Amino acid sequence: PVWVNELRNVVTPLAVLCSEEDEWIPPAKRDTMETVLKRVVAVETKVSTYKGTVHGFAIRPNLGIPEIREAFDKAFGATVEWIENHVHRDGVIIPPQDHM
Numbered sequence: 590p591v592w593v594n595e596l597r598n599v600v601t602p603l604a605v606l607c608s609e610e611d612e613w614i615p616p617a618k619r620d621t622m623e624t625v626l627k628r629v630v631a632v633e634t635k636v637s638t639y640k641g642t643v644h645g646f647a648i649r650p651n652l653g654i655p656e657i658r659e660a661f662d663k664a665f666g667a668t669v670e671w672i673e674n675h676v677h678r679d680g681v682i683i684p685p686q687d688h689m
Contacts, residue, residue, distance in 0.1 A: 593618065596625045602675040604635045606664050608642035633675065639664055 596603075603626065607619050614622070619638060626634035639646065639660035647668075650661040 593621050593625055596622060597629070599626070599629050599632060599634060602633045602671070604637070604667070604671045604675075606647065606667060607636065607638045608644050608646050609638055609640055610642070611644040613644065635671070637664070637667060 605614075605622060605626075607614055611619075619636065623636040626636060641656040642660045646657060646660055647664045650657050652658045652661065
């Protein structure tokens, strides 16, 4: 589970990729998470929601449904981009202090 009160203490870049429907992160909680993370200024944070998706869409997608395929492709691309920009550069893992 995601505990919103823990998000205030984020010290490394954090991307949260959410499905539109998710029992763990319902819309109200997702909105609160986004509000809290926007206040974190020490590191970059991002919350993205993928329309028409349910929990697990990025792990076990039904790629036969065009909307799911599009969401999966976008989430996958966003994940790769986030890792390239915030975690891994030129074969080296970037320590958290390098992001500040």
